[in-house]
Amino acid sequence: MTKTLHHRACHLCEAICGLTLETTETDGQGLAITSIKGDTLDTFSRGHICPKAVALQDIQNDPDRLRQPMQRVGNEWQPIAWDDAFALVAERLADIQARHGQNAVAVYQGNPSVHNYGLMTHSNYFLGLLKTRSRFSATSVDQLPHHLTSYLMYGHGLLLPIPDIDHTDFMLILGGNPLASNGSIMTVPDVEKRLKAIQARGGKVVVVDPRRSETAAIANQHVFVRPGGDAALLFGLLNTLFSEGLTRDSHLPVDGLDEVREAVATFTAEAMSPLCAVPAAQIRQLARDFAGAPSAVCYGRMGVSTQAFGTLCHWLIQVINLVTGNLDRVGGALCTEPAVDLVATTSGGHFNRWQSRVSGRPEYSGELPVSALAEEMLTEGEGQIRALVTVAGNPVLSTPNGRQLEQALDGLEFMVSVDLYINETTRYADLILPSTSALENDHYDTTFNLFAVRNVTRFNRAILPKPEGALHDWEIFVGLAKAFAARTGKELKPTMPPAKMIDFGLRSGAYGDASTHKLSLATLFDHPHGIDLGALKPNLAARLKTENQRVQAAPAVILADLVRFAALQAPKPDELLMIGRRHVRSNNSWMHNFHRLVKGKPRHQLLMHPDDLASRGLVDGQRVTVSSRVGVIEVEVLGSLDMMKGVVSLPHGWGHARPGVQMTIASGQPGSSANDLTDDCQLDELSGNAALNGVPVKVAAA
Numbered sequence: 001m002t003k004t005l006h007h008r009a010c011h012l013c014e015a016i017c018g019l020t021l022e023t024t025e026t027d028g029q030g031l032a033i034t035s036i037k038g039d040t041l042d043t044f045s046r047g048h049i050c051p052k053a054v055a056l057q058d059i060q061n062d063p064d065r066l067r068q069p070m071q072r073v074g075n076e077w078q079p080i081a082w083d084d085a086f087a088l089v090a091e092r093l094a095d096i097q098a099r100h101g102q103n104a105v106a107v108y109q110g111n112p113s114v115h116n117y118g119l120m121t122h123s124n125y126f127l128g129l130l131k132t133r134s135r136f137s138a139t140s141v142d143q144l145p146h147h148l149t150s151y152l153m154y155g156h157g158l159l160l161p162i163p164d165i166d167h168t169d170f171m172l173i174l175g176g177n178p179l180a181s182n183g184s185i186m187t188v189p190d191v192e193k194r195l196k197a198i199q200a201r202g203g204k205v206v207v208v209d210p211r212r213s214e215t216a217a218i219a220n221q222h223v224f225v226r227p228g229g230d231a232a233l234l235f236g237l238l239n240t241l242f243s244e245g246l247t248r249d250s251h252l253p254v255d256g257l258d259e260v261r262e263a264v265a266t267f268t269a270e271a272m273s274p275l276c277a278v279p280a281a282q283i284r285q286l287a288r289d290f291a292g293a294p295s296a297v298c299y300g301r302m303g304v305s306t307q308a309f310g311t312l313c314h315w316l317i318q319v320i321n322l323v324t325g326n327l328d329r330v331g332g333a334l335c336t337e338p339a340v341d342l343v344a345t346t347s348g349g350h351f352n353r354w355q356s357r358v359s360g361r362p363e364y365s366g367e368l369p370v371s372a373l374a375e376e377m378l379t380e381g382e383g384q385i386r387a388l389v390t391v392a393g394n395p396v397l398s399t400p401n402g403r404q405l406e407q408a409l410d411g412l413e414f415m416v417s418v419d420l421y422i423n424e425t426t427r428y429a430d431l432i433l434p435s436t437s438a439l440e441n442d443h444y445d446t447t448f449n450l451f452a453v454r455n456v457t458r459f460n461r462a463i464l465p466k467p468e469g470a471l472h473d474w475e476i477f478v479g480l481a482k483a484f485a486a487r488t489g490k491e492l493k494p495t496m497p498p499a500k501m502i503d504f505g506l507r508s509g510a511y512g513d514a515s516t517h518k519l520s521l522a523t524l525f526d527h528p529h530g531i532d533l534g535a536l537k538p539n540l541a542a543r544l545k546t547e548n549q550r551v552q553a554a555p556a557v558i559l560a561d562l563v564r565f566a567a568l569q570a571p572k573p574d575e576l577l578m579i580g581r582r583h584v585r586s587n588n589s590w591m592h593n594f595h596r597l598v599k600g601k602p603r604h605q606l607l608m609h610p611d612d613l614a615s616r617g618l619v620d621g622q623r624v625t626v627s628s629r630v631g632v633i634e635v636e637v638l639g640s641l642d643m644m645k646g647v648v649s650l651p652h653g654w655g656h657a658r659p660g661v662q663m664t665i666a667s668g669q670p671g672s673s674a675n676d677l678t679d680d681c682q683l684d685e686l687s688g689n690a691a692l693n694g695v696p697v698k699v700a701a702a
Helices: 055-062 083-098 111-115 115-130 145-153 189-198 212-217 230-243 258-263 269-276 282-294 309-321 370-378 404-411 475-489 497-508 521-525 557-558 564-565 610-615
Strands: 002-009 019-028 028-036 068-073 076-079 105-109 134-137 168-174 204-208 222-223 297-300 349-353 362-364 387-391 414-418 430-431 454-457 531-536 576-579 604-609 623-629 632-639 647-649 695-701
Touching: 055 695, 083 258, 083 387, 083 414, 083 430, 083 521, 105 115, 105 623, 111 695, 115 387, 115 475, 115 497, 134 370, 145 349, 145 362, 145 557, 168 189, 168 230, 168 282, 189 204, 189 212, 189 282, 189 497, 204 212, 204 282, 212 531, 222 632, 230 269, 230 309, 230 564, 269 282, 370 404, 414 475, 475 557, 497 521, 557 564, 604 610, 610 632
Parallel strands: 105 134, 105 387, 168 204, 168 297, 204 222, 387 414, 414 430, 576 647, 604 632
Antiparallel strands: 002 019, 019 028, 068 076, 068 430, 349 362, 454 531, 576 695, 604 647, 623 632, 623 695
């Protein structure tokens, strides 16, 4: 028996915590994982670990995980050779495009795509050959307003200012719950200690949320806000900053601040209070506290992204940081300078160059809002989607109106999925192509190093050998590309493994030197615990990608959206609005197959304030129906004083009871899908991002 220690980062969420894994090799039984612990020598996470990381061995050993390509024949799944699978995909997609046009083939890429660098580097090697405008991803149910705001204000959708959490004196969090998410678009391992460190140095943490979340529970102050009313609160804050003379000059070159001041002049705290359900006096005091802190940062995440005014929310957050002098300032919001810099090496993006065929939704950087996916399949006519490629995604559970999407998937001519499971979405595929597991593959975090609260870098080497006959995800896309190019006569450019691409990026980046090899893949091999490249520092002025190299504080499309906001009505007295929630033991729809993560108290119930229960004649633990415009579900209800009155909360990612799913749900309680209630017609009109929060629902006894 031989024991070996390995070091790598966890890939399951954005925190990229360092791990120490022990493997044991036994004669005749091969290599097995015997221990997973936090890496105390990791330069970034400092030994922190969450329950998900320990479950990496469960994913590796999961009998439900596919290990070879599978073809659906009738109602049965049968193995198929790789080359035969590639040839079949090329034949079917080429035929459909020849008959119906390039846009008849659609692509959907799921959230795990950014957690695996092979998908980041090579998926477009094949998908780009399709030349389709019917491209969709989880971005538009998650974070599109972030990117659109940065594109409009700073010229690049990935130039995202990150809270300088380790140095700030005042952190205002809206719609974020980093204790459950481990940080999101803010790569911040060990976030609880970092938040408590703000308080220990005399600072303050304020959380704005319709639920007293895990993060709100440790904050200095929690503010209940009406779902969808965050923009009103932010307008009230910004108006107060202007009207009470609480602004500071910025060192950044800025255009449009006078237009902003004029545009928000009527959005006073008193006018905004009924729309957000926060007293005007509290709005004004919060603005004064924020402006009066030595340093401060306003941060918004999922709850403010996935609502009807998501883009306005993120624009207001940026402007509040800007006018208080906290944008591009230590202790405020700063842009990370990663070792492999996607901002420096990619185009900034584009917006609304074309629109979806049915509803006219705008594209962003070549992707259409996923809320339009089902209607593009179901609506007949020229350009109708007739085939689909999914990559590491489960849109039936993760996008609005999942039942409608199921109907659409069932009517496709052909579907292929690159995925590890037969899940609620891939069960409709004709082919499923599974890659190696994460621990059988190496990895570099091109995305999350870009959003980190410190400049860090590390390379994660494979822990387990590549099984015979298996392919890494990037090799699957190379195989698909070669088959499709051969079938269509397209020219295919040469490529290289992802690791070589990363080595080039490191050598040519801000910390590398092509002649001295100051930073390279070899350097990272010698530093298995990662390398700390230093604290964040002001750099935005030099990195702006706008045409005139100035911050655009008043983009025309954003100011035009104020007309839509001005029509917002105060909630009705008996209205119930649904919001989502997540738990540290799960990650969207990924993690419910493993007993160590789903054990304990059930976490898929509907949370509801006791007064809302009583007024409807309901009691704790009762089965209830929850209905919206698009559907109805049945779920157990749980009374909770953590809920704002008039608000209910249902976690996303559950609802695994669909027929044909070949996964073992460890809890035996599959729950219900929140996205059987979310509305594909309810979205942020400006960006097209789905409005998954603030959904009007009715709750009654089942």
